[in-house]
Amino acid sequence: MSDGDFVKEIASKDTDFSQWYIDVVKKADLADYTMVKGCMAIKPYGYSLWENMQQCLDQKIKATGHKNAYFPLFIPESLLTKEAEHVEGFAPEVAWVTHGGNQKLEERLAVRPTSEAIIGSLYSKWIHSWRDLPVLINQWANIVRWEKVTRPFLRTTEFLWQEGHTAHKNQQEAEEETLKILRIYQEYIENDLAIPVLIGKKSANEKFAGAMHTYTLEALMGDGKILQAGTSHNLGQNFAKAFDIRFLDENQVEQYAWTTSWGTSTRLVGGIIMVHGDERGLKLPPKVAPIQIVIVPILFDKSKQEVLKKAKELTDILAKDFRVELDDRDAYTPGWKFNEWEMKGVPIRVEIGPRDLAKNQVMAARRDKMEKTIIPENDLVLTLKKWLEDIQNNLYFSAKSRLEKNIRFAESYDDFKDVIEQKRGFIKTYWCGNSECEEQVKNDTKATIRCLASEKDDDSSKGKCIYCGKDSKSLVYFGRAY
């Protein structure tokens, strides 16, 4: 039997990836469209997934000495415009508040597209001495960016994220922070979300507006396109100078602080869908799945009461170790439920019916491999625990092997264009460091430099630029990005 026999509600992943993506978002009950373009409602199942993701990352952020805080949604125009490169980068996508009630405001207010400006202006009040540093703050917040093309989770007008903002007493400490966060992000995205990433520095064209440099994590999606999964910026003293964040150091010398900022967003929900999903729908990594195990009782008239009773007992037992749900809805047949929970990506399904009752066993099915196995009741908790770990690893390693197969080396620009047209994925190649070459490649192929693989004096950087043929400064990864 082919998948087509089962999948009645979602488009084919192979032939129509973007429709498949939209279908999964809607049918798995993650989110819904609203009256405002680009603004989605995140439904309970999707939000629960986000909450689990938040929790995983929040723990890691806090474990490294950062504290959460909250800053305002509105940023006065005069504040936003203080860092020139920053404004220029964000101006086209800022939403403005011009009226309070019926009264026109003296100065219009930006709805934050990111919070460097508002936080920078406050840090200037809070930081006076080297003893005040470092300041290590993170906030979970919503952000608005007026994008022309929007897609649920991947690029929405309003989205949820965390943004860290830190201030340090010297360049080195700021750089260490930037890299520490990069590693935390990598751990979170690879271990918790099971999404393998390539990490590295951004080119000047692609770095954050106003940053000294940006580190990024780049992930391969199911259609060969690349998703930027998170970024960590070393802002140097640019923002400290713009927002006047100064302190007296140990030697009584006045200095500007060195700041960093870093963020990951609900976009990663889109990443989870596009990395792990298949023809049947979502496939969720156990560590963040809202429901890890669903129990479907198989009900016949004669045995209904006993089976339900047993199913409830099992649910209570499993609830001590897992996020578990009993699906005792009467209106749907087991087959219908199987398909629905598969679409929603629940890692493990446990079936219990009269046959199992008699033998003190259950039937269990894994979403990742679509295998059904009988498990004796006595072994249940241990087996399921092992399965969840297994599924988590399996998702990661299959994604990892897909990633590795989709990093290709391009010898010539013709090769490069062929690969981008036909296979996509990452292309590893040399680059001279000139923005114009990067720009030309983008115009020709829509591919951009996702990140640098190595730089300058490193031997591995030596080669000829893929576009102009001159000596290269860097080995880089190109790809078409979301």
Next chain:
RNA sequence: CGGGGUGUAGCGCAGUUUGGCUAGCGCACCUGCUUUGGGAGCAGGGGGUCGGAGGUUCAAAUCCUCUCACCCCGACCA
């Protein structure tokens, strides 16, 4: 902003060319009975005024004018 397309029930669509009975179908929804180990069956039922405004006509989902929204391609773009 340029080119193309689509708006009829929650979703997907037919009907529009050639105006005419109470605007129809599938899925979903509600009620009841029978069912339930891979998307159940039968019976009954609720829901739309045809994107909006104006016009032509005895009569408009259908023809005309204007307008709005959305989608695709291009341009733009963390």
